[in-house]
Amino acid sequence: METEVLIIGGGPAGLTAAFEMASRGLEVTIIDESFSLGGQLCQQTQLIRALPSAYQPMAGFKLANKLTEQLKDFSVRYLLGHRVIGLYADGSIGVTDEKDVFPVKAKKILVATGAAENAISFPKWTLPGVITIGAAQTLVNRDFVMPGKEALIVGSSDFALDVAYQLMEVGVNIKGIIEKSAVVNARDKEKVNQVEKKGIPFYFNSYVKEAKGNGEVEAIDIQLQNGILTETVDLVCIDGSRSPILDSFYQLGCSFGYQEVLGGWIPQYNKHFQTDQKNVFLAGNAAGISNHAALLLTGMISGISICEELKVLNRDAFKELTLSYWRELENLENKDAWQARIRHIEKFSAPLLKDQFIS
Amino acid sequence: MLDKTTIICRCEEISYEEIEEVIDQGARTFDDVKRLTRCGMGPCQAKICTNLVANIIHEQTGRPLHKIPLPRMRMPLSPIKLETLTTDSTSFSAVKSVLDEVELEDGKVR
């Protein structure tokens, strides 16, 4: 199979990039291992306020619909239920539909594979009932399954508080939120108020000492500053933060740098979201963990960069758009993430990890 | 937070103690730990244990996280049935990195 542009990942970043390119007439193929588009947005029911100017505030799953809908007037090819599993020696992408493996040859490749949740280990963390907050959100909002009745949340990011609230709404009793630092991690004070109003206790300077149970989690020992508190629970939701999914970049021979704020190792890229493999671009959480506005804007920036390279956008218009998207990114992305991104881009020509396959 | 029996690689059931032991013996990267313990060789292909192991190496040796390289991420990126892989065997043989660590010369490992 051949295509002008192959986008790996049909989440918000891949979809906004697709819009920039398909609306300018490029032949775009989107591959996603899931059977629906929208990526991890599909199970997000919370209102997303900060979005690029082209979008109104809306719930995550509605944004997923909108981003999918706006492609409908253009000829985009979808390979849903397809996985990228490797790379052929001639540079074609190895794709499987679970029956066959076949090569897809593309002039440009845009990797928007998103992020994976990190684990936190403690004694018996592998007991059933201990899951990530993202898994809890997926079970409740996508599969309509109650993962438990009595729960503890580990971590207090905006994401963790959103999920705590979403669990409460379906009747899960949240017994507390455990936070290892001295303050709430979430930036959105409204979210903190919302949870506090429900009378949910925060345990600061605290961590899970161990999980207890036979065959499933039955209780958690919380190590507080001044002793141990044991809570009986059948659900523990862990927020260990997220890291970019890098396997496709690795296969493609991209270099990597390290920015803790952006999730650790990330592919090296320039201000056009182009990697050091000239035909490979990237967007979204794969380019560093950030907020929703940044997911969309990085998709838009990489999308127009490919448009310029494939000559469907003239240089002046491209320069102007790049500037305005970057300005929006600076305004909407959290300051520490934005600064880390700038530092990362400055290191483009001096990556920490390169030539992984040759070394 | 961890005791010696805490599982670090849940797919292969490798404990904290086993990871600690190979770090004592000189393991400094995820792939070092993998070669010595099977950590990372389970069905998730190290997607869950990579960062946990990096953190342990960091804590035990003081080596900063940005000096602990990523593990090799090899083809196939996620588990796939052999049957599926071999269906289209002519193009399969050209997939890069299947055996990239072993280069053959005159039928022998170089």
Ligand SMILES: Cc1cc2nc3c(=O)[nH]c(=O)nc-3n(C[C@H](O)[C@H](O)[C@H](O)COP(=O)(O)OP(=O)(O)OC[C@H]3O[C@@H](n4cnc5c(N)ncnc54)[C@H](O)[C@@H]3O)c2cc1C
């Ligand atoms: C379960 C879960 C819940 C989340 N909930 C929240 C939340 O409530 N709030 C928040 O701010 N953030 C949340 N996040 C973070 C999430 O990463 C972002 O909200 C956002 O969806 C990232 O957009 P993206 O386009 O970069 O990637 P994604 O939305 O993750 O899209 C990437 C897509 O790439 C596909 N893909 C990856 N690798 C391959 C491959 N090899 N072959 C084929 N397809 C592939 C995936 O199937 C996926 O659809 C959540 C993450 C997870 C995992």
Ligand code: FES
């Ligand atoms: S947790 Fe180590 S291989 Fe899956």
